[in-house]
Each structure stands twice: as structure tokens, then as C-alpha cells.
Amino acid sequence: MLSNRSLVGIRLSFQMLAVLFFLLVGTSAYAADPSVADTEEAISAGKTVFNANCKQCHKLDQKYTGPALRGSSERQPIEVVKSFIKNSQAVIASGNAYYSNLYKEYNNTVMPSHEFLTDDDLNNLLSYIEYGDKVDPAAAAASGTDGAATAGGGGGIPNEYLTLILGVLVLVLLLILVVLGLIISVLTKYLNKQGLEEDDQEFISQKTDFGKVFKSDAFIIIVTALVVALVAKTAIDGLYSVGVQQGYAPAQPIAFSHALHAGQYEIACQYCHTGVEIGKSANIPSANICMNCHMHIQNVGGKEGISSEIQKIYNAIDNNQPIEWVRVHNLPDLAYFNHSQHVAVGGIECQTCHGPIQEMEVVAQHSSLTMGWCIDCHRQTEIATEGNVYYEKLVQLHSDSKDALKVKDIGGLECAKCHY
Known part of the structure; x- marks a missing residue:
């Protein structure tokens, strides 16, 4: 006969297995929807939808302005995900706990509605989100990158991380010195009790003359090298920051809120900045x-x-x-930038360069706008050639290439493109 305690244990084990089973079945049910197809055609079409509507705020595998999107169709049922993409506020208002918590996590930032997307568009978008542009971790480690496009155009260690690493190294060295000091102290006390010869006892009992240490050539060389390295690092950081105004947010003569006008009221940028599609300058209204x-x-x-x-x-x-009005984004006179080329011809969203402008109470320079940042964008940005008459001949010239046509392939890295 089984005791009551054994029966209770068996019942609890069964309940835990049942819960685990339903969790696994539920998760697989979210991910097994056949509408999210792992086909090249669906992924390619989905990437076009993503670049046109989502790219300015989202990345696939890392947080950006919004959350990482990979795995969206596994975290919620497909139909709920589609409803959220089309009208996020309606889903949140319906009481969906997951999206309500996500909304709070991102400071109640409202995602624009996408009611114009068809069901096929949404299926293709989810196909790209789940299966597109996956990065092989081993290849990423070998190339020294995480596979994500960086806004700054550089692959080095950020300055604040470098300072943190140096600080940690100094702390580790100090800890090593403390441990060595403790070891020497313990060994000295132990040897003093062993009845050593006079010469050995004199050697062990000698005191460190810090005056001689500080005056020694080795100490002077080490201190001098550290000072020179610190000064050189400070000078190099200063040189790299010349002309870089990232984060610059001057006070304006009128407290104009882009969050209110472009965000809440959804006034198109082109309505106020009238020259953005027809000329070099976007025009101040x-x-x-x-x-x-x-x-x-x-x-x-x-x-x-x-x-x-x-x-x-x-x-x-x-x-x-x-x-x-006070100009926020300033390029040097030696650089040529044409808004109409990027916006009207290239189909680049304003947020690509200016960041989430629809969320800004006070406009700040979002991107570094350095030459490296621009070049990196030209290297990675695919040209939207479909239905674009401007690029018809270029597409014909590159018809033999299997790779996607990017800005770098049409002279985007030539000096004369930006320096004239």
C-alpha cells in the first residue's frame, strides 16, 4: 500500500508533467503556423516590408528603439501578433497581458498603426522576422562582430567600455598586490619561527625602503609610460570627437514638440520640411x-x-x-548631402538618420553623422530597385550578380560622391 505522502508526491509530479506538456504544446502551436513560411520568396518580400515600416525602430536579434523581433510568433499566437502590428493600441486595450507589459517596459511608447498591410504582407513580414538574416554565432565570433549594422560605422570597442576595462584591470592588479602582501606576511611569520641562520634571518627581516622604490629607474619608467598613455588616449579621444555633435539638443526659440506633432498627431515630416523630396535641403518651416x-x-x-x-x-x-530656429544637424562644408536623393529616390525613412524623431520633445542629433557612419550605411544598405525607374539601367548592368544591389555597388564609396 502506498502511503498518503507517496500519493501526494505522485500527484504533484503528474501535475508538474501536465503543466510542462501544455507549455510545450502551446509554444509549438504558436510557432507551427504554416502561414509563416521558410521560403526565400516570402523572406525576401518580408524584408521589403520590414525595411519600409519597421527598420527605423527595430532589429531582429537585439533591442533598439523597440524590442528585438525574432521569436515574436513564438511568444504569442500568430493572429494576435498580426493584430498588434496593425493596431497595437487596440490589442493593448483588449487586455492582452504580454503586450501590455511590453508597452509599459518601453515607457508607453506608441507603435504606429499599420492598417494598410495586407494579410500576405504580414505573413511575409513574420517569415523574414523568424527566418531572415540569421547570423552564425561562430562566423560572428570569427569576424569580431555580432552581425548587426552599427550606426557609428565602427567595429571597435566603445570608449566607455574601454575605460571600464582599464579600471577593472587596475583593480585586479591591486587585488593581486594585496594577496601577495598577505602571502609574504604569512611566510615571514612562519620562517621566523623556524630558527634560521643569521644571514637568512637578516634577509627575511629586512624592511622595504619605499623611498628607494619611488626613486628607482623602473618605477619612474612605469609611471612615465602610464602618464604618456593616458595623455595620448585623452588626445586621441579629443581628436576623434572634433566636429561630432551626437546628442546635441539646443534650446529653440519656440518649444516645438515633435512628439506632439509628428507622434501624436502623425503630421508627415514632408508637410513642414517642404524641400526634403525636391532638393538638397529639407528646409526649416x-x-x-x-x-x-x-x-x-x-x-x-x-x-x-x-x-x-x-x-x-x-x-x-x-x-x-x-x-x-537653431540648426541641430550640421555637416562640414566639404561634405555634400542631398535629401531628395536619399528620401525621394532611395526611399530612406527620416528615422534612419534622425532617430525616433516622432518621440522627441526636444530634437537632438541621434546619429554621429561622421564619414565612417555614412560609409558603413552605403556598404550595408540595399537599393530599393523594384518599381523604381531611376535604377532601371543599373539593375540591367548588375543582372548577372547574385548578390543584392547595394549603394556601394553604384559608386557609393567614391570620394567625389560626397566631396566635390
């Missing part, structure tokens, strides 16, 4: 463009109820004076 909306959108109470910031727009109009 004039007060007249502001008034296109604000002559109809006023605070309750008429003109007397207008906020002090909006009043500045009225003052500029009344005094016929332009608003003196």
Missing part, C-alpha cells in the same frame, strides 16, 4: 506653415487663450520676422 494649422487650431477662449509659445508664432507674423 516658416511661420506661415505653422499658421496653416494654428489659424484654425487655437486654445479655448480665442486669441486671448493662446499659449505663450504659440503667441510667438503670431508675433513673428505680425512683425514680419522669421523664427530664428
Whole structure:
């Protein structure tokens, strides 16, 4: 006969196995949906959808502005994932615990709706997310990269990590010295009790003359080398930072919120920056463009109820004076950049260079905008040739190539492209 304790143990074991079984079955049910196809055609089509709608905020295998996307169809049922992509706020409002927690984790950042995506688009997108651009860990380790495109264009150790590594090494050396000191102290006490000869006893009992140590040639050479290395590192860091204004966020004459206008109200960037698709410069909006909306959108109470910031727009109009906006993104005069080439022809999203501008209360320079950063982008960016008349002849010239056509293949690394 089995005791009560044994029966309870068997019952608990059975329950644990049952829970594990349902977890495994549930997980496999999420991932086994046949609509997420592991085919080259679906992955290629999905990559196009990803680059057009998701790339500015997401990466496949690492966190960016939003979470890493790989494994999305395993964490939630496929239909729920599709619904979230099309209208994230509706899914969160429905009480979905997973997406509600994710929404809170990313500081209640609202993902734009994608109601225009068809079911085929969503299936292809999920195919690319799950099966596209996978990185072999061994190859990544051999090449010294994690396989992700870096915004800075450099593959070296970030400066803050290098400083941290040096600090850890110094701490380890200090610990080694302390341990050696303790070992010497213990050995000295032990040997003093062994009845050594006079010469040996004198050798063991001798004291360290720190004055001689500090004046020794070896100590002076070591200290001098450390000082020279520190000064050289500081100088090199300073030289590399010349002209780099990443993070620069100047105060503007009017506290204009991109989070409100481009984010909450979803006003297209091109509406205010009128030259972005037709010329080199994106254009700073004039007060007249502001008034296109604000002559109809006023605070309750008429003109007397207008906020002090909006009043500045009225003052500029009344005094016929332009608003003196402060430029945030500055390229050196020796560099040529054309917005229309990138936006209208290349189909590059504003967020690719300017970051999540729709979330910024105060605009800051998101990217380094260094030459290395631009070159790295040209090396990795595939050209959107499909349906683009501008690239028809280039596609014909590269028809024999099996690799995707990238900017570097059409002269994107030539000096004269940017320096004229």
C-alpha cells in the first residue's frame, strides 16, 4: 500500500508533467503556423516590408528603439501578433497581458498603426522576422562582430567600455598586490619561527625602503609610460570627437514638440520640411506653415487663450520676422548631402538618420553623422530597385550578380560622391 505522502508526491509530479506538456504544446502551436513560411520568396518580400515600416525602430536579434523581433510568433499566437502590428493600441486595450507589459517596459511608447498591410504582407513580414538574416554565432565570433549594422560605422570597442576595462584591470592588479602582501606576511611569520641562520634571518627581516622604490629607474619608467598613455588616449579621444555633435539638443526659440506633432498627431515630416523630396535641403518651416494649422487650431477662449509659445508664432507674423530656429544637424562644408536623393529616390525613412524623431520633445542629433557612419550605411544598405525607374539601367548592368544591389555597388564609396 502506498502511503498518503507517496500519493501526494505522485500527484504533484503528474501535475508538474501536465503543466510542462501544455507549455510545450502551446509554444509549438504558436510557432507551427504554416502561414509563416521558410521560403526565400516570402523572406525576401518580408524584408521589403520590414525595411519600409519597421527598420527605423527595430532589429531582429537585439533591442533598439523597440524590442528585438525574432521569436515574436513564438511568444504569442500568430493572429494576435498580426493584430498588434496593425493596431497595437487596440490589442493593448483588449487586455492582452504580454503586450501590455511590453508597452509599459518601453515607457508607453506608441507603435504606429499599420492598417494598410495586407494579410500576405504580414505573413511575409513574420517569415523574414523568424527566418531572415540569421547570423552564425561562430562566423560572428570569427569576424569580431555580432552581425548587426552599427550606426557609428565602427567595429571597435566603445570608449566607455574601454575605460571600464582599464579600471577593472587596475583593480585586479591591486587585488593581486594585496594577496601577495598577505602571502609574504604569512611566510615571514612562519620562517621566523623556524630558527634560521643569521644571514637568512637578516634577509627575511629586512624592511622595504619605499623611498628607494619611488626613486628607482623602473618605477619612474612605469609611471612615465602610464602618464604618456593616458595623455595620448585623452588626445586621441579629443581628436576623434572634433566636429561630432551626437546628442546635441539646443534650446529653440519656440518649444516645438515633435512628439506632439509628428507622434501624436502623425503630421508627415514632408508637410513642414517642404524641400526634403525636391532638393538638397529639407528646409526649416516658416511661420506661415505653422499658421496653416494654428489659424484654425487655437486654445479655448480665442486669441486671448493662446499659449505663450504659440503667441510667438503670431508675433513673428505680425512683425514680419522669421523664427530664428537653431540648426541641430550640421555637416562640414566639404561634405555634400542631398535629401531628395536619399528620401525621394532611395526611399530612406527620416528615422534612419534622425532617430525616433516622432518621440522627441526636444530634437537632438541621434546619429554621429561622421564619414565612417555614412560609409558603413552605403556598404550595408540595399537599393530599393523594384518599381523604381531611376535604377532601371543599373539593375540591367548588375543582372548577372547574385548578390543584392547595394549603394556601394553604384559608386557609393567614391570620394567625389560626397566631396566635390
